Amino acid sequence: MDTNMIIGIVAVVAVVVVALIAWGVVKSRSAKQSAAAEEARRAQQAAEAKAAAERAAAAKAQAAKTESKQAEEAGAKPVASPSAKKPEPEPTAESAAPSAPSKPSTPAVAKPASEQPEQPEPAEQTAPAESAKPAAEQPAPAPAPAPAEPAKPKAEKPESTLSRIQRLKAKLANSSNPFGKALFNILAKDNLTEADWEDVEDTLLLADVGAEASEQLVDDLRKDARITGKADPADVRASLREKLLDLVGRDTDRRLNVNKPGANKPSVIIMVGVNGTGKTTTAGKLARLFVADGKQVVMGAADTFRAAAADQLETWSAKVNVPVVRSDKDGADPASVAFEASAKAKEANADVLIIDTAGRLQNKANLMDELGKIRRVTEKNLPVDEVLLVLDATTGQNGMTQAKVFAEAIGITGVVLSKLDGSAKGGIVISVQKELGVPVKLVGLGEGPDDLAPFDPEGFVDGILA
Numbered sequence: 001m002d003t004n005m006i007i008g009i010v011a012v013v014a015v016v017v018v019a020l021i022a023w024g025v026v027k028s029r030s031a032k033q034s035a036a037a038e039e040a041r042r043a044q045q046a047a048e049a050k051a052a053a054e055r056a057a058a059a060k061a062q063a064a065k066t067e068s069k070q071a072e073e074a075g076a077k078p079v080a081s082p083s084a085k086k087p088e089p090e091p092t093a094e095s096a097a098p099s100a101p102s103k104p105s106t107p108a109v110a111k112p113a114s115e116q117p118e119q120p121e122p123a124e125q126t127a128p129a130e131s132a133k134p135a136a137e138q139p140a141p142a143p144a145p146a147p148a149e150p151a152k153p154k155a156e157k158p159e160s161t162l163s164r165i166q167r168l169k170a171k172l173a174n175s176s177n178p179f180g181k182a183l184f185n186i187l188a189k190d191n192l193t194e195a196d197w198e199d200v201e202d203t204l205l206l207a208d209v210g211a212e213a214s215e216q217l218v219d220d221l222r223k224d225a226r227i228t229g230k231a232d233p234a235d236v237r238a239s240l241r242e243k244l245l246d247l248v249g250r251d252t253d254r255r256l257n258v259n260k261p262g263a264n265k266p267s268v269i270i271m272v273g274v275n276g277t278g279k280t281t282t283a284g285k286l287a288r289l290f291v292a293d294g295k296q297v298v299m300g301a302a303d304t305f306r307a308a309a310a311d312q313l314e315t316w317s318a319k320v321n322v323p324v325v326r327s328d329k330d331g332a333d334p335a336s337v338a339f340e341a342s343a344k345a346k347e348a349n350a351d352v353l354i355i356d357t358a359g360r361l362q363n364k365a366n367l368m369d370e371l372g373k374i375r376r377v378t379e380k381n382l383p384v385d386e387v388l389l390v391l392d393a394t395t396g397q398n399g400m401t402q403a404k405v406f407a408e409a410i411g412i413t414g415v416v417l418s419k420l421d422g423s424a425k426g427g428i429v430i431s432v433q434k435e436l437g438v439p440v441k442l443v444g445l446g447e448g449p450d451d452l453a454p455f456d457p458e459g460f461v462d463g464i465l466a
């Protein structure tokens with residue numbers, strides 16, 4: 001073998017070796033690269049699986065929250081019947097889960113899990129699938145129990161007029177209004193002295209009979225032989241009774257205009273008076289009195305100044321199923337409430353509409369504006385038949401000044417003397433009529449719903465003489 005041949009063989013071997021080495025290097029690199037790629041792929045899959053698990057947990061929590069909210073809401077609703085209360089039968093998102101399709105409905109989340117057993121548990125992964133579409137899969141919440149119609153309380157039956165007069169007469173006899181009795185005790189003495197006559201006058205003044213009327217009564221009594229002669233208690237009582245009845249006005253027409261023949265239908269009554277005299281209470285009691293007489297009543301809560309007045313009126317009226325027209329806004333225009341109320345009373349062809357007003361007394365001009373407007377807008381629908389002034393008997397002569405302002409601001413047709421039960425000043429009945437020139441038509445003798453009665457002069461005088 002010559003040298004050239006040997007060199008050629010060595011060269012070929014060398015090339016083969018170099019090629020083998022190169023091939024080996026390339027192969028090892030590509031193996032490394034594919035291992036790295038595989039590693040990266042696994043890492044990405046792990047990250048996706050983790051994210052899926054987190055979404056699953058979040059969705060589960062949301063489902064639980066929704067469920068508990070539904071349960072709460074169902075519990076807060078008024079219950080129509082015992083069956084509506086059953087909490088358990090309503091399948092919730094959770095209770096529905098076991099029977100829900102076990103296949104995950106979001107393959108993107110589920111696939112990595114099936115390929116990588118070491119990743120978060122499949123059970124966890126199915127959860128998001130279910131809760132991810134709660135609207136579709138969650139059983140519809142049980143139809144909320146139809147809110148029970150608030151059971152209409154059975155209408156109360158107010159006391160009849162006759163029974164009230166009897167009861168209130170007895171109440172008056174036991175009240176702190178004994179000026180008649182005090183007069184009788186003095187007058188029943190034999191040989192009345194000047195001091196006794198002074199006592200008679202003082203008693204009348206203290207009872208708020210008023211100076212003029214007191215003087216007139218004392219004069220009449222001094223001229224009466226039954227009193228100044230040999231004192232027979234029965235004669236004295238009879239004489240005193242007569243004279244008091246004359247002063248109170250035994251023949252005065254005290255009927256409410258709605259009760260007079262030819263009254264309008266609906267007949268409108270506006271209640272006015274200083275705040276706190278008992279307007280709202282009296283309006284409520286009056287509604288009952290009409291209901292007792294078989295009349296259909298509508299009320300208008302035009303006292304929008306005192307926030308609770310409309311509620312108070314509603315409470316009274318609800319007991320006898322009388323509708324109240326009111327505004328939901330405090331401080332609303334009282335005239336607009338009066339307008340609505342008169343429209344409603346007209347539409348319902350009611351017998352009576354009673355409108356309660358606010359009692360604040362700022363000044364006469366202001367009062368005239370407000371009451372005048374109420375009257376004007378009401379009269380667009382219905383004529384106003386009656387304006388009742390509510391006067392607190394316990395304020396006596398002090399209340400008279402304010403009463404006169406009302407009388408001048410809006411012509412009044414009658415007086416309601418409230419709180420006569422707590423007053424020692426029953427004589428106000430006499431003075432108020434004299435000064436305002438209108439009759440006392442009703443008296444309030446307590447806070448009870450039927451403690452209002454038509455004023456009965458004989459019952460009143462007998463009550464204070466008893």
Ligand SMILES: Nc1nc2c(ncn2[C@@H]2O[C@H](COP(=O)(O)OP(=O)(O)OP(=O)(O)O)[C@@H](O)[C@H]2O)c(=O)[nH]1
Pocket residue numbers: 273274275276277278279280281282303306309357358359360418419420421422443444445446447451
């Ligand atoms: N003892 C007694 N209390 C009465 C009588 N009438 C009303 N009251 C009470 O007087 C208070 C005032 O009555 P309301 O009806 O709120 O007076 P109001 O005039 O409407 O008051 P304002 O809305 O502020 O103008 C309440 O506590 C009533 O219960 C009554 O005849 N006798």
